[in-house]
Amino acid sequence: MHTHALKAATMTYIDDGVKTWLRGENVELDMWDMTIKDAYGLGCVIALIEENKVGEAFEYAGDLDTAVRDVIPVGVWNWMSLVRQEELA
Numbered sequence: 001m002h003t004h005a006l007k008a009a010t011m012t013y014i015d016d017g018v019k020t021w022l023r024g025e026n027v028e029l030d031m032w033d034m035t036i037k038d039a040y041g042l043g044c045v046i047a048l049i050e051e052n053k054v055g056e057a058f059e060y061a062g063d064l065d066t067a068v069r070d071v072i073p074v075g076v077w078n079w080m081s082l083v084r085q086e087e088l089a
Contacts, residue, residue, distance in 0.1 A: 005073045009073055013068075
């Protein structure tokens with residue numbers, strides 16, 4: 001469930017990046033490169049969750065840029081935070 005929501009949010013982020021940076025008269029390849037880098041970071045969070053390393057995923061996500069962290073659905077953040085707190089208890 002959590003990875004599904006995060007995957008969907010990541011795909012929306014990539015799609016928005018295509019629309020914003022690659023279409024129209026002003027193609028911005030530097031910004032598109034940043035979008036891909038950010039999407040890779042989100043993919044790493046997904047991979048860690050799928051490997052049942054939720055605490056690590058939470059820590060990794062916390063190191064992402066603010067705009068990218070905002071892509072992560074609130075429910076996923078809350079769940080990762082709860083799992084991390086349980087790991088540290």
